[in-house]
Amino acid sequence: MIHSSPDDTNGSVVNIPIASSEEFYDPTTLTQSALFHPDHLEDRQQQQEQLRQAAFLDAFYNTVLHYLHETLDHIVLVLLAYSVLCIILYKLLFHRLGPGYRRWLVRKSHLPPCTRALLVTAHPDDEVMFFGPTILELRRRQCRVFVLCLSEGNHDRKGPIRRQELWDACESLGVRPEDITLVNATHLQDDPTLEWKTVTIANQLLRQVESLDVELLVTFDKEGVSGHPNHCAIYYATASLCLSGMIPSNCKVLTLETVNLCRKYLSIFDLPVTLLLSTNWVVLSWRARRAVQNAMRLHNSQMVWFRKLYIVFSRYMVINSLREINKSDVEFEILDT
Numbered sequence: 266m267i268h269s270s271p272d273d274t275n276g277s278v279v280n281i282p283i284a285s286s287e288e289f290y291d292p293t294t295l296t297q298s299a300l301f302h303p304d305h306l307e308d309r310q311q312q313q314e315q316l317r318q319a320a321f322l323d324a325f326y327n328t329v330l331h332y333l334h335e336t337l338d339h340i341v342l343v344l345l346a347y348s349v350l351c352i353i354l355y356k357l358l359f360h361r362l363g364p365g366y367r368r369w370l371v372r373k374s375h376l377p378p379c380t381r382a383l384l385v386t387a388h389p390d391d392e393v394m395f396f397g398p399t400i401l402e403l404r405r406r407q408c409r410v411f412v413l414c415l416s417e418g419n420h421d422r423k424g425p426i427r428r429q430e431l432w433d434a435c436e437s438l439g440v441r442p443e444d445i446t447l448v449n450a451t452h453l454q455d456d457p458t459l460e461w462k463t464v465t466i467a468n469q470l471l472r473q474v475e476s477l478d479v480e481l482l483v484t485f486d487k488e489g490v491s492g493h494p495n496h497c498a499i500y501y502a503t504a505s506l507c508l509s510g511m512i513p514s515n516c517k518v519l520t521l522e523t524v525n526l527c528r529k530y531l532s533i534f535d536l537p538v539t540l541l542l543s544t545n546w547v548v549l550s551w552r553a554r555r556a557v558q559n560a561m562r563l564h565n566s567q568m569v570w571f572r573k574l575y576i577v578f579s580r581y582m583v584i585n586s587l588r589e590i591n592k593s594d595v596e597f598e599i600l601d602t
């Protein structure tokens with residue numbers, strides 16, 4: 266289509282070509298029309314929505330990362346402070362101060378006074394692996410320690426070897442060879458699948474308590490530290506004797522506390538928790554700890570890789586916490602279960 270307009274200069278008519286509505290081509294008009302096209306509008310809204318979601322996720326991720334970083338910093342600081350506290354506390358226990366000062370500090374052991382004690386275990390190596398600190402502390406106090414081991418530990422057909430290892434380890438902890446009794450009974454074989462009868466154990470135990478006239482009986486608690494059924498069976502036999510009032514009145518009964526897996530491998534870093542939660546405890550010096558570790562190494566037939574790690578990290582190599590039980594405790598425990 267051609268439109269005519271007057272020319273200002275010479276008054277002639279100039280023909281200016283103008284596109285029809287179909288032929289019209291203007292980028293601005295095209296963009297606007299594209300913008301308002303329903304399909305394009307929807308695409309753009311989707312894009313904006315995706316951008317908004319991406320921005321939100323990004324912000325969320327950055328916030329989490331920031332707080333995680335801060336939390337990790339705090340955890341590291343708390344762990345560091347706790348470790349320093351443990352080391353200071355441990356140093357204080359063995360710091361050489363006069364007796365006047367000593368009483369203001371935490372004691373390194375708290376056990377009832379006794380001159381004759383009986384330790385009852387299930388297998389050769391239990392006496393060091395779990396009760397090493399208690400034996401050493403009792404011996405340091407000039408208490409005569411008797412060991413009653415209820416099986417030869419013949420599960421892997423190493424009974425005779427383990428018997429000798431028991432004597433060697435006990436001797437290295439200061440237990441006299443004649444004070445060790447090893448039971449090799451048909452019904453008390455080292456086997457986690459074999460049920461040890463309460464009455465059989467109780468008979469063995471009572472015979473020893475009465476004949477040795479001990480003032481202290483030390484054994485496992487109901488969880489047996491490692492959860493071994495033979496360990497737990499000794500506790501139930503002891504509890505039944507307490508319940509029936511057959512333990513002599515002058516004999517106290519202490520059971521070794523089972524702690525959770527985390528505390529079990531904290532070595533001296535379990536010290537504050539033990540001192541806070543336990544009424545009877547023993548904490549060994551670093552040197553005495555080495556004596557227990559060396560005694561454990563005498564159980565050479567048991568020295569597999571995880572036992573080597575146990576020797577290094579276990580709190581039972583340096584700390585024992587024990588709970589005194591009596592008839593009312595056992596009654597309450599039965600009612601509770």
Ligand SMILES: [Zn+2]
Nearest residue numbers: 387388391493
């Ligand atoms: Zn055992």
